[in-house]
Amino acid sequence: MTVLSTNASDENITAIHIQAVIFDLDGTLLDTESLSCLAVIDSFELSNLRIPPEKRNELKSRGDLLPWELKRLILGLRGSEWIPIVLGYAQQNWGVDMELDWREGWQSRCRFADVEEEARKDVVAKFWRAWEKRLNDLCEQVEACPGATDLVKSLALLKLPLAIATSSRLASVQKKRRRHEDMFQSFQFIVTGDDPNVKCGKPAPDIFLEAAKRLGFHPSNCLVFEDSLLGAQSAKSAGCRVVAVPDRRMEKEVFNNVADEVLTSMHEFTGKKWGLSLDSAKMIK
Structure with missing residues (x-):
């Protein structure tokens, strides 16, 4: 188990141990x-x-x-x-x-x-x-979203368990991943919208609760990357911490009361707010 301490200088986040990371797929990892x-x-x-x-x-x-x-x-x-x-x-x-x-x-x-x-x-x-x-x-x-592949690889190097939680059905995910196996091999679990354990779709918490369960961690110790407001609401209602990377056309203000951090792209993620020893400027190439 990897336990990472928080950044003590960040007064907005206290006593958080990020132990696993969950990604949305469409619009977050892949530019679909x-x-x-x-x-x-x-x-x-x-x-x-x-x-x-x-x-x-x-x-x-x-x-x-x-x-x-x-x-x-x-x-x-x-x-x-x-x-x-x-x-x-x-x-x-x-x-x-x-x-x-x-x-x-x-x-x-x-x-x-x-x-x-x-x-x-x-x-x-x-x-x-x-x-x-x-x-x-x-x-x-389909191409990967800017910074997605590097971020996934960097988190994997930190030995963080990783999962995908997507509203897409399994058959669709299998098609989308074909060109990106180098990224997908870092994920231990992929929970899809047609999974029998996901009774209700986003913004219900079901899919993130299931992803956290499979990873073996409490949702409060899971960091979620999402591009949609419904997805962010879903992750937050599950009890996860949320990093939003919204569509460029979306007003970022709508995430103010939902996401813990809002980025323009995943290139901006440094991990410092979460106590992760990650520097986006030195990501693996």
């Missing part, structure tokens, strides 16, 4: 977010849903990125949770024609007859399969 946006957009056509040409051209002119007002709502969610949000947004803002009403507040307007509930599940499942297939194809191109 732009690929994920393109996969979402392409999944409409793959699911026989048509984005009007003028809206599709507008999205293309913006680099095939989802509007931030939408993207910020779905960061960190599982497919079963973010797909209805995306469908509702597309229906309301892009004029995508659909048989079912997915616009905001649709739950209160529906009685959830068995037939309609099954129809909604079928739509979500079809879109989810299309998105995962398209993203898996694109993930041949």
Whole structure:
């Protein structure tokens, strides 16, 4: 067991022993977010849903990125949770024609007859399969986030147990990791969104509680790296310490009452706040 003392000069952190580190995957370790946006957009056509040409051209002119007002709502969610949000947004803002009403507040307007509930599940499942297939194809191109590989290797050299806690399903993770085995081999455990022990997705604490359990440490002794607000809330509600590395478009202020430290990139992480003998300027190359 590795026990690391805190930096006594940091008055905000006292008596903390960081014994393990847990990373989110998408947008934290791997730069999948732009690929994920393109996969979402392409999944409409793959699911026989048509984005009007003028809206599709507008999205293309913006680099095939989802509007931030939408993207910020779905960061960190599982497919079963973010797909209805995306469908509702597309229906309301892009004029995508659909048989079912997915616009905001649709739950209160529906009685959830068995037939309609099954129809909604079928739509979500079809879109989810299309998105995962398209993203898996694109993930041949995925790059590591700035500083991620070096940070993981440096923490591994300190003999810190490492885990990944991701909302992605296992099959998707296996595709994404192919180009990055040098980084993934440092992790003892990977807990995915479809793990049977993860009953509720982020921002519920389930996935981080499970990751801490597998690592063999109390959550309060685990340091979590997250890029999304929902993920940070999930880790904090599990009792973990949180380092946020948010999307460049996200206002960092939203993490003020959630994260213990907020960085622009993982290159900035020195470990000093946590008593780790790590200098980001001397990371392993």
